[in-house]
């Protein structure tokens with residue numbers, strides 16, 4: 001099947017590699033895994049993911065509803081700030097509601113009878129190279145800092161959430177932080193049924209020490225007699241999708257610049273925010289050097305500079321890899337550019353074109 005570019009192509013076979021690793025961790029550690037929908041919410045592959053993961057977690061009412069409707073299983077709801085109206089919407093859908101502050105918990109628990117409640121703790125530790133994503137940055141609003149206050153509200157909650165990692169592939173670091181959390185919060189964990197260690201761990205990366213990781217988790221849950229959860233986003237979906245584009249023009253300004261029918265601002269925004277280059281497979285050593293740029297009006301709409309093995313032409317296909325996490329969920333209508341379609345390569349090799357965006361979608365996103 002020929003699909004018009006630009007489009008995101010999710011590859012279920014590649015996704016399965018990550019899911020198998022998660023399955024292995026679940027079996028040998030007893031931990032549970034809920035997908036962080038803010039990272040990836042393409043529900044066209046949920047039928048596959050839900051065979052392996054225990055449910056979803058969310059950052060808003062809409063994500064909670066999506067998790068409930070399209071994924072099922074366990075539904076965790078978290079939001080940095082709820083209104084009462086939203087709590088009334090979320091409560092019938094969520095198995096657990098995790099509050100970000102003591103004031104939200106104490107205000108809303110009377111409306112949540114029968115639902116398991118949790119509280120986000122800010123342990124004051126983090127692994128993030130970026131200020132924007134650092135939960136311990138100065139004046140951070142993410143989670144409760146004061147331990148005495150947590151002790152006072154223990155009767156209202158059955159669990160807590162610590163989310164303090166971001167792109168962390170360092171097991172020793174995680175292990176040391178787990179020890180710190182055990183020491184500082186042990187008397188709290190002893191009284192609870194579940195603890196979530198959030199997302200941000202790269203346990204599906206090659207060479208992550210899975211055996212040590214599982215041993216550590218098993219010890220922790222035995223020690224506190226507690227169910228561990230993880231809320232992975234990126235590590236579920238990493239390296240399982242690409243953004244497929246075509247070159248629409250080649251211009252020269254001291255160097256060769258290939259302009260593609262997509263935009264980093266509109267279609268791979270995270271790379272721009274974190275100032276990293278998009279990945280293109282099999283580039284690096286070729287003789288043909290191009291800057292690959294997007295077609296928005298921004299002069300800095302640049303995917304990166306690459307050395308290709310052959311010369312690019314108008315109509316050449318360029319595939320940016322790792323285009324699932326924080327990518328499809330962040331696409332936007334800036335410049336009114338054509339939004340990439342979404343296609344899924346199924347396990348049997350067939351390609352399903354699950355979504356095409358049209359002018360009407362653009363129109364309806366405005367008023």
Ligand SMILES: *Cc1c(COP(=O)(O)O)cnc(C)c1O
Pocket residue numbers: 036038039078163165166167198199200201231232233234235
């Ligand atoms: C962002 C986030 C996640 C998912 O993080 P990944 O880095 O994609 O694994 C999980 N939990 C919370 C609370 C988050 O904010």
